[in-house]
Amino acid sequence: MSRPILEAKNLRVAFNGVKAADGASIAIHDGEFLAIIGPNGSGKTTLLNICTGYIRPISGSVLLDGNDITRMSPRAIARRGVARAFQIPQLFSAQRVIDNMMLALAAKDGLWSAIRPLETAERRDEAKALLELVGLDGDTDRISSTLPEGHRKLLDIAVALALKPRLLLLDEPTSGVSALERFPLMEALMSALRQRRITALFVEHDMDVVARYASRVLVWNAGNIMAEGRPDEVFGNAQVRERVVGVA
Amino acid sequence: MRIILAAAAVVMLAALAFAAPWLQFVLTLAIAKGFAALGVAVLLRAGLISIGHAMFFAASAYGAAFLARAGINDLGLLLILSVLVSALIGAIAGSFLVRYRAIFFAMLNLAVSMVFYALCAKLYGVTGGTDGLPVPIPAVFGIVFAEPVFKSILFYLSLMLMVLVGLVVHRYLDSPLGHALSAVHSNEIRLEYLGIPVWAVLLIAYTISAALAGLGGAIAGLAIGRVVPDFAFWTASGHLVLIAVLGGIGGVPGAFIGALFLELLHSAAVTVTDAWNLFVGITLIVVIMFMPQGIYGLFERKEAQSS
Numbered sequence: 001m002s003r004p005i006l007e008a009k010n011l012r013v014a015f016n017g018v019k020a021a022d023g024a025s026i027a028i029h030d031g032e033f034l035a036i037i038g039p040n041g042s043g044k045t046t047l048l049n050i051c052t053g054y055i056r057p058i059s060g061s062v063l064l065d066g067n068d069i070t071r072m073s074p075r076a077i078a079r080r081g082v083a084r085a086f087q088i089p090q091l092f093s094a095q096r097v098i099d100n101m102m103l104a105l106a107a108k109d110g111l112w113s114a115i116r117p118l119e120t121a122e123r124r125d126e127a128k129a130l131l132e133l134v135g136l137d138g139d140t141d142r143i144s145s146t147l148p149e150g151h152r153k154l155l156d157i158a159v160a161l162a163l164k165p166r167l168l169l170l171d172e173p174t175s176g177v178s179a180l181e182r183f184p185l186m187e188a189l190m191s192a193l194r195q196r197r198i199t200a201l202f203v204e205h206d207m208d209v210v211a212r213y214a215s216r217v218l219v220w221n222a223g224n225i226m227a228e229g230r231p232d233e234v235f236g237n238a239q240v241r242e243r244v245v246g247v248a
Numbered sequence: 249m250r251i252i253l254a255a256a257a258v259v260m261l262a263a264l265a266f267a268a269p270w271l272q273f274v275l276t277l278a279i280a281k282g283f284a285a286l287g288v289a290v291l292l293r294a295g296l297i298s299i300g301h302a303m304f305f306a307a308s309a310y311g312a313a314f315l316a317r318a319g320i321n322d323l324g325l326l327l328i329l330s331v332l333v334s335a336l337i338g339a340i341a342g343s344f345l346v347r348y349r350a351i352f353f354a355m356l357n358l359a360v361s362m363v364f365y366a367l368c369a370k371l372y373g374v375t376g377g378t379d380g381l382p383v384p385i386p387a388v389f390g391i392v393f394a395e396p397v398f399k400s401i402l403f404y405l406s407l408m409l410m411v412l413v414g415l416v417v418h419r420y421l422d423s424p425l426g427h428a429l430s431a432v433h434s435n436e437i438r439l440e441y442l443g444i445p446v447w448a449v450l451l452i453a454y455t456i457s458a459a460l461a462g463l464g465g466a467i468a469g470l471a472i473g474r475v476v477p478d479f480a481f482w483t484a485s486g487h488l489v490l491i492a493v494l495g496g497i498g499g500v501p502g503a504f505i506g507a508l509f510l511e512l513l514h515s516a517a518v519t520v521t522d523a524w525n526l527f528v529g530i531t532l533i534v535v536i537m538f539m540p541q542g543i544y545g546l547f548e549r550k551e552a553q554s555s
Contacts, residue, residue, distance in 0.1 A: 052441070073440065074437075074440045074441050075440045075441075075443050075444065075445055076443075078440070078441050078442060078443035079443040083441070084441055090435055090437050090438040090441065091434070091435060091438065092430075092431040092434040092435055092438065093434050093435065094430070094433065094434050095427070095430065095431065095434065099427060102424075102427075103424060103427050103428060103431060103442070104442055106424035106427075107424075107428075107442040107443050107444050108443075116423060116424075117419070117422045117423060118422060118423060118424045118426075118427045119422075159438070159442075163442065163443070
């Protein structure tokens, strides 16, 4: 197997004595769609926070392409090609949907061209194409705070995609999205990831989504890895079925 | 539509000053304060309230006085160098002030400006203390004009600068950098995750806002012919915030509309009563309650309705 894009080694993090990571190590390789599942409060989001520089671990290290990024800021890590979509969408709520997208595209292209306006024909087209991909093409000119929760989630994902990342971290991409929209969204997302050769790590509670789209599943429990493998292997594990999936 | 309205307003101001030359001084001061209020409004876009921007207004006016004393006697050069002085002070102060938010940012700006005020008032040998310093009439393209002519030239130059600088600031606010500035108010976390350095975005905005306040201060110093420490007093900073809120921060014209409205209201109110602040206070209450987007917000709303 090729060298991992992202590796987290021997991570230890605790909040008020509760261990969110207890010496666990993970690695994600080029082209993978790694799903992380686990009970609420098991430390899945904390893992994403560590990998993106938002939280510093007590000990352990995070490597991106073999380079240590443990002490880097989220900004520095983002500039190295790691994008993130959040469990609670992080948007510029006072701005229009299209402006959210165009600012993300500008961040990638070069924010410092202060003379050119944010809105150029080329940037608008690119933003609209991404919005169409996630099914938000009808909301282009809406103020993002007026969007329903599911659409805010989609916009958050589209903003992350606009950064043209090599690695995308998605925190519960389908939560808040209606049951009808869930699979079409995942299909569009997976197609975009494959087309753009983006490796993805996603935290997810919907086991149908995990079973259908993950190339590998990692079960995170109380700061440790309980099981790891292909979806059919993991879901066949009795301990996982009992403690995480909820089926005995 | 917006451009036609703005052009009509500028022509009207020029015509008004031509028909009633006594108004030129009032309008020049209003434009000067408009520049400083625009500086405050730029920061308000990021949700940052500065109660200390009169410091840059005063620093630039003192800069003009010092430069004139040092033998620089050209209007254009005085304006440019004074603005650079305030921009430099802005960049230095901003490098640590932009790390703070909300009430801490407001109070720290106030504190720094009051230190500056105290220095201006107490360093008599350098600043002339509370008497201040004279700002002599400079030459314009090598010609020294009589005071009334110079005041007219200064007014029309200010009017021209209002248009030119206004366009530049509009362009900046419409650029990715300007949008990133507004986004600071919405979501700093997302900005960081986009790889955008919030600190740098704010420092650039702070330096621009200091330069704008400085341009206003240099014009005011030249119009009045003297600079005194009161230019930097905290009530002057509060006045700039009031102008920005009154005019509205939705667009560049807001600051100038607020300044012109307030100066003309002041000029009219003092002829009726000493308690002119009463009129200003009532006006502000009405604006905040019924026009949360400021006076400029009314134009924007009308335009949105017509389109």
